Amino acid sequence: MASRLNPYISFDGNARQAMEFYKEVFGGSLRMNTFGDFGEKGAGDAADKIMHAMLETDSGFTLMASDTPPGMEHKPGNNISVSVSGEDADELRGYWDKLSGDGTVSVPLEKQMWGDVFGMCTDRFGIVWMININQQQS
Structure with missing residues (x-):
């Protein structure tokens, strides 16, 4: 498999909604795992938040995303x-x-x-x- 470059976007708790929206826009196959799926200790309220999501489309697009992990600061910016x-x-x-x-x-x-x-x-x-x-x- 060749190397690939694709965006990875960090969200502040709404990664699931965003990735489902992008699947509606671009189609394709969406896989999502929560912090709880990986047995993340101390996830607490974040157990249902997205630890990793990947959308792969028939057009060859790949978009990855996650919610900001517990204990880390979400810093949205204008550099992406x-x-x-x-x-x-x-x-x-x-x-x-x-x-x-x-x-x-x-x-x-x-x-x-x-x-x-x-x-x-x-x-x-x-x-x-x-x-x-x-x-x-x-």
Whole structure:
């Protein structure tokens, strides 16, 4: 198996809801394990929280996530975004519609100066998404 690079997102207690949402957006197979599944001692109220989740899609996307472990501080930041790009405009517009639906659009999905159709939004979980539809060069 080749090495792969994919985003890993830490949530503050809503990883399950976020990953189920992303499965609705992208499809695929979602596996989730809780802290309790791994017999994490001292998990207490966190026993039902997500220790590790992985979404693998038919399009080749992999997205991993977890809830912040007990005893660690959750530090959301603006230093992560997730980029999805390709040539299938219908598929990418479908992702855009779902991700931006209950979120905030910072760059509308439209043709940009570099020639591609691009948009950026923050979804309802505070994650920044960049969608880029590659345009054929003439």
